[in-house]
Each structure stands twice: as C-alpha cells, then as structure tokens.
Amino acid sequence: MFDSLSDKLQRVFKNIRGEGKLTAENMEVALKEIRVALLEADVHFKVVKAFMEGVRTKALGQEVLSSFSPAQQVIKIVRDELITVLGTHTARLRTANQPPTVVMVVGLQGSGKTTSSGKLARYLSKNGHRPLLVSVDVYRPAARQQLAVLAKDLGIPIYEGTPEETKPVDLARSARREAEISGRDMVLVDTAGRLHIDEDLMTELSQLKEALNPTEILFVADAMTGQDAVKSAEEFHKRLGITGVVLTKMDGDARGGAALSIRHITGQPLKFVGTGEKSDALEAFHPDRAASRILGMGDVLSFIEKVESAVDQKKAEQMQRKLLEDDFTLEDFRDQLKQLRKLGSLESLLGMMPQVGMLKELKNVKVDEHEFTRVVAIIDSMTPKERDNHMLINGSRRRRIAKGSGTSVQDVNNLLKQYGQARKMMKSVSGGLLGKKMGKLKLPFPNPFG
Structure with a gap:
C-alpha cells in the first residue's frame, strides 16, 4: 500500500538542503518533485492542486523548529496536509437510534462488493454486533450463492428470501423484518452491480434507499482502477448520497491515488480498506496512520x-x-x-x-x-x-x-x-x-x- 508514492517522497525529502529556514529556492524544487510524485501515483489533479497549495502556504518562509532540520520540517508539513486530504479523524460506522441499522453496500460489478459485504459482517461480529446479510442481486444467482457460501463459512446468518420475493425492495424489507424478529442489530444489503453506471441501476438503488432509509451507504471501489474508482464514487454520490467508501485490493499494485482522491472529490470518508482475500483482510481506515506509512514512518499501532x-x-x-x-x-x-x-x-x-x-x-x-x-x-x-x-x-x-x-x-x-x-x-x-x-x-x- 502506497509503496511507490512513499519511495518517491522519501527521495524528495533526502534532497532537501538548507539551514534555518525553508527558502523559496529549496522549497520550489521539492514542491515540483512532490507534485510529480502525486500525479504519478494517480492522484486526481484537483487534489494535487489543493494539496500543493496547502503545503506551499505552510512551508515557504516558515521557521525551522530548533529540533528539526529543513527536511524534517517539510515532512511534518506534508504529513499534516496528507491527514487533511485523507481525513482528520477515523470515520466510524454510524448506527441507527432504533435497531436494526441498515447498511447498503453499492458499487460496480467486479469491484469486490459481495466479498466486502462478507468481510464487513465478520468485522462487525468481532466488534460486538449481530449482523444479518442479504443479497438483493436478483439478476445474478451466482452473486447470491457467493454471499450464501461466505455467510456459511463465517457462521453469520443470511436472509435468502422466498420464491415469491423476486424484487430487490421486497427482499430487503423482509430481511429487515427478519433482523427485528431475530434480534439482529445490523442488516448488510449487498446490492446489484453493473459493468458501468446506468439509469436502471441508479433507479433501483434509489428505490432501495427510499424503502430502507439506510444509516450508511457504502460505496465499494477497486483501488487498482485508480481514477475510474474516483469517477464512479463521484457519480454514485451525486445520485445516492454515499456516506463512506470501502477500497478493495489495497494489498496489490494500487498506486494509492484513489485513496488520496476519493475523500476530496466526494467529501465522504474512506472507512475501510481491503488488504487481502481472506475474510479477516478488512481494516478500518485511519488517516493519520496512512499518512505515516506514506512518509515511511510505519504503522506500529495497526501492527499491535x-x-x-x-x-x-x-x-x-x-x-x-x-x-x-x-x-x-x-x-x-x-x-x-x-x-x-x-x-x-x-x-x-x-x-x-x-x-x-x-x-x-x-x-x-x-x-x-x-x-x-x-x-x-x-x-x-x-x-x-x-x-x-x-x-x-x-x-x-x-x-x-x-x-x-x-x-x-x-x-x-x-x-x-x-x-x-x-x-x-x-x-x-x-x-x-x-x-x-x-x-x-x-x-x-x-x-x-x-
């Protein structure tokens, strides 16, 4: 995660020279290299522009703290700005005042939506919740079967519906009733996806939102798709009003651009990241820890x-x-x-x-x-x-x-x-x-x- 960007930024900091103050000369060279590093990491150009303006404003002419070298001061400024871009605090899942809390999981086909629903159910179960899964993808039987297999492996109940329930809204409403009866406090609704955004998909998701009044609408995006993930998140937010993002495949060759861009473009926080294929490979996203990892400071708290x-x-x-x-x-x-x-x-x-x-x-x-x-x-x-x-x-x-x-x-x-x-x-x-x-x-x- 973020390896390529981290390597480039480390080289930038190593090249910074000077004493006493961060001068316009040494900072302009560093800022140019930082900008290139961010663009090569597939960070959205609007995010890069805002990020560079923030760093430049804080850095130029700033006195170096007595215990800091100019390079260390720049690292501190860049870290602070990274946290601003990624989110100033860890975004937790919200819960409804009256259970069950309904969480809609949305996204394009192939983004890892169904797998993420299973991982999220396990995560919630480990943290004291009693989730119920339901798939409302009535178009792809394989998708519903996949979620059923995951639920069985995890030991988490799933509502599979009756033969008469052929509409997504009917399945979701029945699942919520089942949760109320069985004392389940969370309902995770795995919705249908498409290879690309279309009107039929958005209409269906809007109907589900109206019928369920979900507390959370989590958009699942594949980090490997970079700016495509950002564009999809932006479109889903305009149409549905997503409340958070789950980025999958962050353990792969993703350059980190999607993670750095999504919050700025949508205004909604990155809440979870998928870090592998196993059911426990889902982590809450901590902006400060991610910033530290990008700058080579490690993430000892997550390790512990x-x-x-x-x-x-x-x-x-x-x-x-x-x-x-x-x-x-x-x-x-x-x-x-x-x-x-x-x-x-x-x-x-x-x-x-x-x-x-x-x-x-x-x-x-x-x-x-x-x-x-x-x-x-x-x-x-x-x-x-x-x-x-x-x-x-x-x-x-x-x-x-x-x-x-x-x-x-x-x-x-x-x-x-x-x-x-x-x-x-x-x-x-x-x-x-x-x-x-x-x-x-x-x-x-x-x-x-x-």
Whole structure:
C-alpha cells in the first residue's frame, strides 16, 4: 500500500538542503518533485492542486523548529496536509437510534462488493454486533450463492428470501423484518452491480434507499482502477448520497491515488480498506496512520492491534512458561509458526515497520510465504515422540520425514539446525545471557526470506 508514492517522497525529502529556514529556492524544487510524485501515483489533479497549495502556504518562509532540520520540517508539513486530504479523524460506522441499522453496500460489478459485504459482517461480529446479510442481486444467482457460501463459512446468518420475493425492495424489507424478529442489530444489503453506471441501476438503488432509509451507504471501489474508482464514487454520490467508501485490493499494485482522491472529490470518508482475500483482510481506515506509512514512518499501532487480535493469549502464556523451563519442543515450534501465519502476509507486516535505520531495508525483503508451509509439513511428518525429543531423529528417520513431507533431507537438516539455534537462544534468555549471545545467532525460526 502506497509503496511507490512513499519511495518517491522519501527521495524528495533526502534532497532537501538548507539551514534555518525553508527558502523559496529549496522549497520550489521539492514542491515540483512532490507534485510529480502525486500525479504519478494517480492522484486526481484537483487534489494535487489543493494539496500543493496547502503545503506551499505552510512551508515557504516558515521557521525551522530548533529540533528539526529543513527536511524534517517539510515532512511534518506534508504529513499534516496528507491527514487533511485523507481525513482528520477515523470515520466510524454510524448506527441507527432504533435497531436494526441498515447498511447498503453499492458499487460496480467486479469491484469486490459481495466479498466486502462478507468481510464487513465478520468485522462487525468481532466488534460486538449481530449482523444479518442479504443479497438483493436478483439478476445474478451466482452473486447470491457467493454471499450464501461466505455467510456459511463465517457462521453469520443470511436472509435468502422466498420464491415469491423476486424484487430487490421486497427482499430487503423482509430481511429487515427478519433482523427485528431475530434480534439482529445490523442488516448488510449487498446490492446489484453493473459493468458501468446506468439509469436502471441508479433507479433501483434509489428505490432501495427510499424503502430502507439506510444509516450508511457504502460505496465499494477497486483501488487498482485508480481514477475510474474516483469517477464512479463521484457519480454514485451525486445520485445516492454515499456516506463512506470501502477500497478493495489495497494489498496489490494500487498506486494509492484513489485513496488520496476519493475523500476530496466526494467529501465522504474512506472507512475501510481491503488488504487481502481472506475474510479477516478488512481494516478500518485511519488517516493519520496512512499518512505515516506514506512518509515511511510505519504503522506500529495497526501492527499491535493485528497481533492482539490474532494471538491466543492463553497459548502465549503457556509458551512463556515452556521457554523459562527450557521445554521448547518441535511441536511448540510448529505452533508458534501457525500463530505467526494468523497475522497475515509477512510482507504486509514488514510494511508496517518504520523505514528508519536497520528497519529501512525490511521493505525490500522478499518473503517466501511457502517456507512456513514446508516447515509445518516437515514437523507434521514426524511422530509425536520425535516432535517431543528431536535427538531421536537419526539419518533414516530424516529420510522418512523428508519423503512424508515432500521435501528433501537437506530441508529437514536445516529445520533441525534452526530449531537448535532457537533452543540455544531460549536457554540464553532463561540464563540471563541474551544480550551477549543474540549477535551470534541467526534467525530463531525458519528463514522465510530466501
């Protein structure tokens, strides 16, 4: 997310020179480069113009704070302006005074509307709500079936309607009644889409809005489509009055322009971003954190929240006791890897780290996600006794394990070597010698970085 823009802005800041004040000379060069970086990131030209005017007004002739260099001062000004463009605060979903709260999910066909509806239902369920899903796309049976499959996988109820309910408005009204009867406080209405905006689609959505009086109308846009997403959002807002935006595929090659443009063009906040294909790959959008990531400052708060939501605290406490007692087995090693995988893509996690000092190189690290699968397969191919006591694993056992896991004997040897390093490190921790020995050890887990 925002990698290309972040790289370009980092180079701009690095080139800024001068002392005491930000002069017209050094600032004009920087502003020109910032403008080019934003345009190359597919930011709408109106947004770029407003952004540059804001930065120029704040920067030219401004005294540098005693603890800041001119470059640092520019970073602060650009960060403040980015937050202004992205939104000064995190936009939360609103709820109705009288439940159920109705949320219409709208957008063009192929934007990820149905998947986002499922992800949003899971997100709401995890945050104490009781959502009910309903698809009113009566034109594409596959779309309704897709939502039904998602709902089943997530364990969230879905209203599928009766054979007599063939109109979107009828389905939506019945779903709301079902929510009232069953005590569901949120109704997520996955609406129909088209390959492009047409009058029939807008008329249907307007009828749904009138019948349901939704608290939220969320427009789902594909971040990969750049300015097309911005134009669609603008048109939907003119016709429906959207209340927020969900940007999908922000983990792909999106240049970030849509995220920076939509709020300025529509006046409506970006509320969620999709960061992957899994059902938990939906995050609330935090403007200040996004601005920090664009400027290479990382997003440590999101990293902490992700860890807290994914890690089993009880297992973590049990593991801590095992480490202190030097009772760290291969089965524990495997369980730790599985916990790590719950956090999602390692590349996305590394992207949350501040790009400073040694951490600056993390964004260039290529992560072999399949290495974790191979390691777990190797450990799963061992017997319980072997996992409990790795000293039993002789040459013939290694050959059997390699064959059973579809790997090589060398892979098994490497795993056992890395596991041995991990045990030595844990022993050092319990003996108070961690500071002396950390520098001599390699990674205490299977190296996924190739």
